[in-house]
Amino acid sequence: MDRTNKPRVRFAPSPTGYLHVGGARTALFNWLFARHEGGTMLLRVEDTDVERNRPELVDGILAGLKWLGVEWDEGPYFQSQRPDMYRAAAERVLDSGAAFACYCKASSYAGGDAAPAGDDSGEEQEPEGDDEGVKFKKNITCPCRDLSESERAAREREGVPHAIRFRTARSGVTTFQDAVFGEREVKNEEIEDFVLLRSNGLPTYQLSVVVDDIDMRITHVIRGADHLSNTPKQVLLYRALGAEPPIFAHVPLILGADRTRLSKRHGATSVSSYADEGFLPEAFRNFLALLGWSPGGDSEFLRTSELVERFTLEGVSRTNAVFDRPKLEWFNTQYLQKLPVEELLPHVAAELKCANLWEGSQAAADPGWFARAVDLIRPRTRLLHDFTTWARAFFTDDFDYEPEARAKFWKDERLPGMLAKLADALAALPEWNHDACDAASRAVAAAEGVKAGLLINATRVAIVGRAVAPPLFETMVALGQERVVTRLRRAIPSISAH
RNA sequence: GGCGCUAUGGUGCAACGGUUAGCACGCGGCCCUUUCAAGGCUGAAAUACGGGUUCGAUUCCCGUUAGCGCUACCA
Numbered sequence: 001m002d003r004t005n006k007p008r009v010r011f012a013p014s015p016t017g018y019l020h021v022g023g024a025r026t027a028l029f030n031w032l033f034a035r036h037e038g039g040t041m042l043l044r045v046e047d048t049d050v051e052r053n054r055p056e057l058v059d060g061i062l063a064g065l066k067w068l069g070v071e072w073d074e075g076p077y078f079q080s081q082r083p084d085m086y087r088a089a090a091e092r093v094l095d096s097g098a099a100f101a102c103y104c105k106a107s108s109y110a111g112g113d114a115a116p117a118g119d120d121s122g123e124e125q126e127p128e129g130d131d132e133g134v135k136f137k138k139n140i141t142c143p144c145r146d147l148s149e150s151e152r153a154a155r156e157r158e159g160v161p162h163a164i165r166f167r168t169a170r171s172g173v174t175t176f177q178d179a180v181f182g183e184r185e186v187k188n189e190e191i192e193d194f195v196l197l198r199s200n201g202l203p204t205y206q207l208s209v210v211v212d213d214i215d216m217r218i219t220h221v222i223r224g225a226d227h228l229s230n231t232p233k234q235v236l237l238y239r240a241l242g243a244e245p246p247i248f249a250h251v252p253l254i255l256g257a258d259r260t261r262l263s264k265r266h267g268a269t270s271v272s273s274y275a276d277e278g279f280l281p282e283a284f285r286n287f288l289a290l291l292g293w294s295p296g297g298d299s300e301f302l303r304t305s306e307l308v309e310r311f312t313l314e315g316v317s318r319t320n321a322v323f324d325r326p327k328l329e330w331f332n333t334q335y336l337q338k339l340p341v342e343e344l345l346p347h348v349a350a351e352l353k354c355a356n357l358w359e360g361s362q363a364a365a366d367p368g369w370f371a372r373a374v375d376l377i378r379p380r381t382r383l384l385h386d387f388t389t390w391a392r393a394f395f396t397d398d399f400d401y402e403p404e405a406r407a408k409f410w411k412d413e414r415l416p417g418m419l420a421k422l423a424d425a426l427a428a429l430p431e432w433n434h435d436a437c438d439a440a441s442r443a444v445a446a447a448e449g450v451k452a453g454l455l456i457n458a459t460r461v462a463i464v465g466r467a468v469a470p471p472l473f474e475t476m477v478a479l480g481q482e483r484v485v486t487r488l489r490r491a492i493p494s495i496s497a498h
Numbered sequence: 499g500g501c502g503c504u505a506u507g508g509u510g511c512a513a514c515g516g517u518u519a520g521c522a523c524g525c526g527g528c529c530c531u532u533u534c535a536a537g538g539c540u541g542a543a544a545u546a547c548g549g550g551u552u553c554g555a556u557u558c559c560c561g562u563u564a565g566c567g568c569u570a571c572c573a
Contacts, residue, residue, distance in 0.1 A: 014573050049572055106571045140569095163571050181503075190501055190569090198571040205573045229502060229568035252504080252566095259565060287510095290522095294511050298521040317504095317511080320566060324509050327523045337536070379536045409533080456532045468534035 007039035007219045011065075011072070012209070014046045015057040018270040019064035021323060022224060022254045022262060025288045029251055030222045031070040032289065032311040039219075042074035044212060048202050053080075064271040069281050069304065077216070079208050086203035089211045089241060090164045090196045098240040099196055101162040102144040103155045106199055141170070142193040161199040166206075166236065168193050174232040179220070179249040179313040186232045194233050206230065210237040218246050222313075225250040225320075249313045252292045253320045262323055278384030279328070280347060283335040287328045291321045301334055333382050341371050341378075348374055348387050355388040361395045373478050376470045393464040394479065397487070401494060405467035409457040416496045418448050418455055419462060423488040432481040437473045462491035 011027040013019065019027075034041040043065070047053045062076065079086075093099040142165050147155075155162070168191045175185045196207040203211070213221060228250045238245040256266035268274065274284055286302055294317065295302065295310040302310070336344070349370075352358040363370040377390045393399045401410075425440045445455040460472050463484055469475060476484050 012573090016573075046573065052572070102571085104571090161571095165571090184502095186502080192569075195571045200571075202571090204571065209573085224567095225503075226567055227573085230573095250503095255566080257509085261566080290510065292510095296512075298512060300511080300522055319504055321511090322509060324523070327510065330523055333536085380534065382535090405533085453532050460533065466533090470534090472532065 005219075007034065007037045008042070008217050009034050009039060009220050009222055010042045010044050010075075010213070010216065010218055011070070012044040012046050012212075012223075013061050014049070015054050015061065016049070016052045017054075018057060018272060019061045020262065020269045021271065021274075021288065024064065024068055024070075024271045025254060025291055026222065026224055026251060027065055027070045028068065028285060028288055029249075029293065029311075029316070031072075032308055033220065033222060033249075033313065034073075035308045036311045040073045041071075042216060043072040043076040044216070045076050045078045045080075046205065046208065047078060047080045048086075048205070048208050050200075050202065060272060064275075067275045067281055068271060069285060074216075077212070079203075079212065083202060085215070086208050086211050087197060087201060090203065090207060093166070093196060093237070093240050094164055096240065097167070099164050099166050100142075100145050100147070100193075101152060102142050102165045102193075102195070103147070103152075103160045103162050104142065104144060106161075106163065140168075140189070140192045145193055163195050163199045164197040165193045165195050166233070166240070168233075168236065174235050176231060176235045176245055177247055178228070178231075179247055180316045180318060181225075181228065181250055184228075184231070188236075191232055191236070196237075206233050206237060210234050210241065210243075213246060214238065214241060214243045220247050220249060220313075222249040222251065225252050225318075249316065251316055252318060254291055255320050255322050257322060257324075259320075259322060266323070267325070274328075278351065278386070279332050280335045280339075280384065282339075283332040284328070286335075287331045291323070292317050292319075301331075301338070329382055336378050336381050336384075341375050344374060344378065345371060347384055351384045351387050352391055355391070357388060357391045357395060361391075363391070363395055369478075376474055376478055380468065380470065393466065393469075397483075397490075399465040401461060401465045401491070402467060405461045405465070406494070408467055409461050410495050412450075412454060412458070414448060414450065415454075415458050416492045418444060418450070419458065419488055419492055419495065421447075422455065422459065423485050423492075426476075426481065426488070427485045429481065432477065434473045434477055437476045441473075458495070459488065462495070463487045 009030045011023075011030050013023055013027075031041055033039070043062075045058055045061075047055070047058075058076075065072070090099065094101070144162075145165070145167055169188045172188050173185050174188055174191070175183065178184050194206055195204050197203055212218075231248055231250075235245045254262055256262045258266075262269050268277070271284075275281075282304055285304055286300075286307065289302070289307050289311075290300065293311070293315050295315060349358060349363070352361070352363065358364050363373065373394055374387070377387065377394070381387060381390070422441060422444045425444055426437065429436050429440060441455060441459065442452050445452040448455075456472050457467075460469050460475070461467060463479060464475060470478075479487075
């Protein structure tokens with residue numbers, strides 16, 4: 001028996017889509033909480049809806065969590081693999097009298113055409129399609145809850161399928177504790193006779209989530225605030241099953257720029273798309289953690305260990321937050337800037353491998369050089385992907401001169417001559433270092449009677465093809481004497497042609 | 499429609515009865531400078547509205563408005 005009172009939390013995604021940023025943030029909060037408390041986190045796939053379930057999406061969700069760095073201690077468990085448990089729980093509630101068999105026609109009843117539907121009683125709810133402006137007055141109380149034994153037997157004889165609904169008390173209140181929203185209390189008269197077990201024998205979310213959370217001994221349910229309103233039903237179920245409800249912690253939702261629920265039309269919403277775009281997992285984590293949570297002060301750049309150290313449920317806000325892409329990018333830039341190079345190197349290497357720029361490159365052959373090159377380049381990167389652009393110019397000769405760059409810096413007609421002289425001067429340098437390159441270049445400019453800037457800017461374009469690049473002489477050192485001289489000579493005809 | 503939650507600059511957060519309402523992103527300007535970044539300095543920009551309570555409200559209470567959520571045999 002587990003005698004520790006360490007918290008046990010879970011992340012429970014449904015495989016009806018990819019792992020989106022909202023789910024990722026919920027997973028992150030669970031993970032931060034578990035790590036902070038020294039507790040356990042488990043993963044559970046809630047796949048009880050056969051119709052919209054897409055098993056093939058599970059791998060993507062797991063991959064997304066792994067990229068995010070959210071590691072679970074147990075699972076993944078699959079609800080689809082334990083239907084008997086839910087059925088048994090529903091039977092238990094039914095036997096206790098806290099639930100009843102419902103013979104109403106299910107709007108989503110698979111039998112469709114046949115639609116046996118017991119003669120009378122008939123329709124009750126029916127969400128009424130998706131037409132806009134639909135007003136629905138929902139029946140809180142299901143007519144089947146008071147069916148006499150003979151009526152019930154009659155339905156059974158006709159073969160009318162039944163679901164199992166919870167018999168919600170028509171008076172009193174249900175209360176529960178929420179670590180974020182505080183003490184909650186709702187009137188039972190506002191809670192409908194919700195379905196526990198569908199007529200197809202599979203559980204609804206309300207049932208499966210409670211049965212599993214009890215079975216898995218979950219102590220803190222940390223999930224999206226969209227579940228806040230349904231929590232009382234679950235509390236009722238806990239009690240009916242003879243279990244004590246856990247502590248709930250509902251976290252605010254993440255919205256799009258227009259303050260509506262984040263969806264595809266707001267652009268990228270899947271975690272994997274951010275991975276693909278070249279965001280660092282830790283930067284993404286830092287950004288996500290601050291959406292709906294604050295350590296209390298002004299600090300923002302918080303590495304994961306600090307996040308774990310400072311995370312508490314008390315710091316979670318009750319206000320929905322807008323996903324701010326520019327700020328995410330800023331965080332990424334910060335990490336690209338501030339991380340010790342050694343930590344950055346593996347990410348850059350992986351990126352270059354994807355771009356086929358790694359095998360046989362100087363970066364792969366000379367770790368020291370690779371580290372220096374990354375360090376030189378990183379102040380000018382915003383996404384990991386930017387390194388491939390730079391790598392093309394740094395590791396290969398396969399790059400073009402940017403039109404804007406040549407238009408801006410290759411205007412002077414004296415340039416071809418000057419660059420030829422510079423190439424000769426550089427080729428003759430006995431020592432290849434920053435100061436030597438600097439002196440040689442300025443000497444050429446002086447001899448030609450032009451400002452050093454003119455030559456420097458033109459040279460930069462000649463050796464890396466771009467106007468935006470690290471300081472010239474550092475770049476020369478990184479590229480090496482031979483490569484610089486060769487590129488300089490190769491560029492001259494292009495300048496003349498300009 | 500019913501029920502509920504929320505409300506500080508454009509955005510994310512601070513201030514948990516007393517501050518010139520703070521920080522960050524973004525935006526503008528300046529500095530640095532060899533391009534572009536990074537960095538430094540700086541400017542504009544907020545307590546939704548109306549009532550209370552209080553010596554004093556961003557903060558507590560009520561109402562209004564707005565946004566969001568739930569109201570499925572979805573999760």
